[in-house]
Amino acid sequence: MSLMQRVKCVVTDSHFLIPFVVLLFGIGLLVALH
Numbered sequence: 001m002s003l004m005q006r007v008k009c010v011v012t013d014s015h016f017l018i019p020f021v022v023l024l025f026g027i028g029l030l031v032a033l034h
Helices: 002-012 014-033
Strands: none
Touching: none
16 A cells, blocks of 8 residues: 555656656666667
């Protein structure tokens, strides 16, 4: 249940997390490609 609550919280706050995750993903791709 704790995991589901945490996931639900993340989904609720996704409008804050999505740009951050996209930024990290982009940086990760750049590092991986280089």
